Amino acid sequence: MATTNTPAGDTAKSILRRGLLDENPALRQMLGLCPMLAVSTAVVNGIGMGLATTFVLVCSEVVVSLLRKCIPSSVRIPAYITIVASFVTLVMMLTKAYVPALDDALGIYLPLIVVNCIVLGRSELYASKHRPAQAALDGLGMGLGFTLVLTLMSAIRELLGAGTLLGFAVLPPFIEPMIVMVMPAGGFAVLGFLIAASVWLEKRLGKDDEPSSSRPSQSLCAACPLDCGINDPTHEDCENEDVATRLEAALDAAGKTLEERDR
């Protein structure tokens, strides 16, 4: 690993690694669960939704990062929402024009990328404090991490629920598909098992004593600066700034441990 003077956790490799593995938005931070559960009935939808979210994430993070010195902090959340909503509108128009079938399949969940905690969360926690190039990489890492889990989950659900993968029949005809897997109940169950599996894997790899800021059971959306409802209502007065600084500190600590282990 290159021993540069950049602060811990800021090299291109570690930024990408963070999004894909260590702080995977879906499995570790529990962000963006609504689209995750809703569109994961078929692999095509999963990939489409994942890429759409990645595009919005990268573009919004770059713009937020470019404007980070111009946006007064008192109006930053509405400003971020407007930026994100613009890119979501762009994605909606592109999807409608070039892949109308995907537009039909994703339906209402495409505009709902606006309120996806991942996008607003990363804009507030990362992009507003880093240079555009780093913000773009962070967006790419987080977006691909989300896409990866979404694709995995939709593959499981499509295989078990319909006996197909990407629309091709892969299960022999005498195995009856479990329709419940493509129904809403299956979504909750598959995600539950996936998270349990990731906790188990993490334990097997002996990483559990790392200063992980993202133990699934506690962190659930807590990383999201925009209280989408997860934060304990009794704490609603706590300043966003405060949460952000604490998270940044935890993030830096995790980055440092990683660097040390890599060395």
Add this chain to the structure above:
Amino acid sequence: MMAGYASILFGMILVNNFVLVKFLGICPFMGVSKNLDSAAGMGAAVTLVMLVAVAVTWPLQQLLAQLGLEYLQTIAFILVIATLVQLLEMVLKRFIPSLHASLGVYLPLITTNCAVLGVTILVIDEGYTYPQALVAALGAGLGFLLAMVIFNGVRSRVEEANPPEVFRGMPITLISAAITAMSFMGFTGVVDHLFGA
């Protein structure tokens, strides 16, 4: 006529339940359902905001359509909802302090709740008339409230159980949500049959 409204209302509460069937508002569903009071408070606050939001965004959509600006729907709706939540909080604080005391703490949490933006876009996509849209918003909110309260009961039992270690916390909560969602599958077709939509 009344049957049509009843069909929309109960359809939204039971068959198309926002949380358990449409997966909207999962974050508050998982986060605030630990305690019965906050579950009910959150549900009531979401119902109120949904009603007010649809009451404003439905006419706004007609205006956008007349001007040929439908593509601004997403941006316009989210900003309107964010503003409305703030306004609603101020109005409640000033005029109905008792209601503000019980619902107020949940209001700031609702701005980026995807269930609220979801219902405003859904009623447009379904092509509902204004009264139908309001009934649908009420149904969506009550469905959210119902799911929150039911799941609170399920969860209080789960909290006392002793699952394998890797399932503790989030995984076991999601799996019990799966079982709760399965019970709602039983309502498919019931509402259409009762009200003949």
